Amino acid sequence: MKDVFDDVITRLREIRSVMDIKDTEIDLLVSPKRIEKKNLLVDGEKIESWRVLYNDALGPGKGGIRFHPKVSEAEVKSLAFWMTLKNSLLSLPFGGAKGGIKFNPKTRTKRELENISRIYIREHYLNLGQDKDIPAPDVYTNPQIMGWMLDEYEKLVGHHEPGMITGKPIEIGGCQLRGDATAKGGFIIFNEVIQHDGLGKKPTIAIQGFGNAGMNIAKMLYNAGFKIIAVSDSKGGLLDGSGLDINKVIEIKSEKSSVTDGNGKIITNNELLELKVDILILAALEDQVTVKNADKIQAKYIIELANGPVNPAADKILVSKKITVVPDILANAGGVVVSYFEWSQNRTGGILEEEYLARKLQTMMENAWHGVYELYKDRGNIDLRSSAYILAISRVLRAEKQRGNL
Numbered sequence: 001m002k003d004v005f006d007d008v009i010t011r012l013r014e015i016r017s018v019m020d021i022k023d024t025e026i027d028l029l030v031s032p033k034r035i036e037k038k039n040l041l042v043d044g045e046k047i048e049s050w051r052v053l054y055n056d057a058l059g060p061g062k063g064g065i066r067f068h069p070k071v072s073e074a075e076v077k078s079l080a081f082w083m084t085l086k087n088s089l090l091s092l093p094f095g096g097a098k099g100g101i102k103f104n105p106k107t108r109t110k111r112e113l114e115n116i117s118r119i120y121i122r123e124h125y126l127n128l129g130q131d132k133d134i135p136a137p138d139v140y141t142n143p144q145i146m147g148w149m150l151d152e153y154e155k156l157v158g159h160h161e162p163g164m165i166t167g168k169p170i171e172i173g174g175c176q177l178r179g180d181a182t183a184k185g186g187f188i189i190f191n192e193v194i195q196h197d198g199l200g201k202k203p204t205i206a207i208q209g210f211g212n213a214g215m216n217i218a219k220m221l222y223n224a225g226f227k228i229i230a231v232s233d234s235k236g237g238l239l240d241g242s243g244l245d246i247n248k249v250i251e252i253k254s255e256k257s258s259v260t261d262g263n264g265k266i267i268t269n270n271e272l273l274e275l276k277v278d279i280l281i282l283a284a285l286e287d288q289v290t291v292k293n294a295d296k297i298q299a300k301y302i303i304e305l306a307n308g309p310v311n312p313a314a315d316k317i318l319v320s321k322k323i324t325v326v327p328d329i330l331a332n333a334g335g336v337v338v339s340y341f342e343w344s345q346n347r348t349g350g351i352l353e354e355e356y357l358a359r360k361l362q363t364m365m366e367n368a369w370h371g372v373y374e375l376y377k378d379r380g381n382i383d384l385r386s387s388a389y390i391l392a393i394s395r396v397l398r399a400e401k402q403r404g405n406l
Contacts, residue, residue, distance in 0.1 A: 054080035061097030064138025071100035085392035130163030163346035166339035175342035183216030185334015209283030222246035282309035304328035
């Protein structure tokens with residue numbers, strides 16, 4: 001079985017061809033600072049769990065916790081690495097971290113989910129905290145789960161510390177913008193892409209993944225007048241060449257659990273990926289575009305709203321086909337930017353208006369885009385992912401050197 005972390009190592013090796021990195025620096029970049037694995041004992045059942053702190057040169061660890069039956073140590077390590085680069089690229093005062101629990105949350109009751117969430121914190125809490133490592137929601141986790149985790153943590157440490165976790169309910173220190181922040185950030189980047197590369201105002205769009213990020217960006221694009229011809233979730237996809245009514249699709253998804261119950265042609269996820277569209281938004285999971293299907297991709301642009309949806313071998317094929325990929329560490333950074341706002345407010349006790357924070361998110365995402373795009377244009381021999389990696393890795397390495405670790 002393929003080790004997802006091999007993709008991280010491959011990308012770091014490849015970046016050496018366009019960036020002057022020493023062996024000692026590569027050794028540091030491929031080595032997580034801490035990997036903590038714990039078996040959670042839940043009603044007599046052992047469930048594997050992880051919390052990985054990848055790098056903290058720029059600040060405390062920051063990264064979500066996912067509940068998924070296929071989560072693995074290699075996946076959590078990879079996600080923590082990408083969080084390191086994402087936080088660096090957005091100039092946030094965070095290192096990178098990630099967590100995971102290996103089980104299927106769809107088969108559990110609310111009581112069981114709460115129990116698992118609290119046990120996870122009891123096993124990992126010594127390495128968590130607002131100045132150590134700050135979790136957040138990820139795949140199949142949500143504000144309620146963050147609330148349970150915060151409550152358990154505060155019981156264990158004996159004091160209030162809302163800044164130890166983000167993505168919480170508003171009532172216990174959450175941020176109003178957090179619910180659709182990843183999609184908001186992706187929407188900002190989407191608009192920069194079409195402005196800079198002459199796609200005009202009527203590009204055709206397909207979206208793989210209809211969870212929090214995919215559904216919310218679909219709604220934003222639809223309300224802004226863009227034409228979305230296909231969407232999909234874990235059960236399959238829905239296609240309508242004249243454009244889907246996204247509000248109806250959301251209603252169907254809510255009522256019947258899958259977009260495939262809507263009006264349109266039912267297609268597979270693979271068929272959606274291979275549609276002839278201007279922009280393909282990947283909002284599902286890792287490794288969706290590989291050597292097996294990269295040559296069949298017909299989109300002009302891919303926006304990675306998910307983490308790691310295009311693997312390194314596929315990237316090379318897409319570049320040869322002149323398909324532009326907007327990398328995950330840029331495209332989906334809106335969530336962690338708003339997590340930063342929440343953490344900052346929790347730390348200071350100050351509350352900033354939602355309108356101000358929305359403008360701040362816009363500015364930070366646009367600045368990150370311009371930095372990546374300008375380096376990409378100036379160098380001429382790199383893709384957008386390499387540009388983003390160069391900027392993010394450089395900042396991490398500078399911090400490590402200033403700390404005396406290199």
